[in-house]
Amino acid sequence: MAYHHLALATKDMKATHDFYEGIMGFELVKVEVAPIQSGGWGKHFFYRMDGDDSKFIAFWELHDTETQDKHIHDLNKAANLPPLTNHYSFSVSSKEELSEWKEKWRKAGLRVFEIDHNWCHSIYTTDPNGNGVEFCLTTGTFDEADRERALAALDETEFKPSPPPALVKFWEPEPA
Template sequence: MPYHHLALAARDIKKTHDFYERVMGFELVKVEVAPVLTGGWGKHFFYRMDGDDTRFIAFWDLHDVPGQEHFDYDLNAAGNFPPMTNHFSFSVANKTELQVKRRDWLDEGLNVLEIDHNWCHSIYTSDPDGNAIEFCTTTGEFTAQDRKHALATLDLEEFQPSPEPAMMKLWEADK
């Protein structure tokens, strides 16, 4: 079952809007204004991805919410996780489209980590709140052996690393 939307709070909705609409290429299509259960109110912004009216990324712009001054908007920092543990991955059709996205991010002054994971190829950067963002294309097929290994890994209790990525490179933007 596909998801409908992923919703996150944003520290600065104007920076978030600029990033997700202009840089990521998503389109703001709807805003709901509603009370917040614990007090205060919020504007809930919905961005359509690739013209698809069934899947969105959404952001809350919160106002007058108790404790708001202590919110941490970076999901990994908030959960005390290593960087990039929690991240959002958006699909692209192929490596050519992935390279276009990489160039777009670099042109925006964003550093980009590129990894060929041997079964998918990804690029990563961060949004204005520090959340890790990924574009990814699947490059391999899944076999019965892959499934068998995945199920066996559920019980894995010691470090047995996957094969090294075929390629990993940090692309630094010209500042």
């Protein structure tokens, strides 16, 4: 089963639009404007991903809500978690595509964090709300030993680290 859309609130819809359509290449295709049950109203913007009319990322621009001045749009700050703990990840199909996204983000003035997890290779940045965005390429396969290790970890209470990443690197934005 696949998801239909991920919905998030945004503090600045125009900056969010510039990021998700202008940089990420997702197409704004629909808006729903409606009252919010607890009071106020919102605009719910839907961005189609990869031309697929069954997969979207959506953003709420809220107005006149009771706690509007107290909203925290960064998922990790709101949950009091370390940066990038909560994040959303999009798949790529090749190392070349991953590299293209890294360079596109850097050219857009974004800092990029790259990590080769030994079974997948990822790049991360943050959107205008401070939320972590990832592109990920699966580079390995899974066997019964991987499953057994994952099942054992469900009951572990001691730190038993995985092998260190093959690569960890921060990339600064390219100069304008």
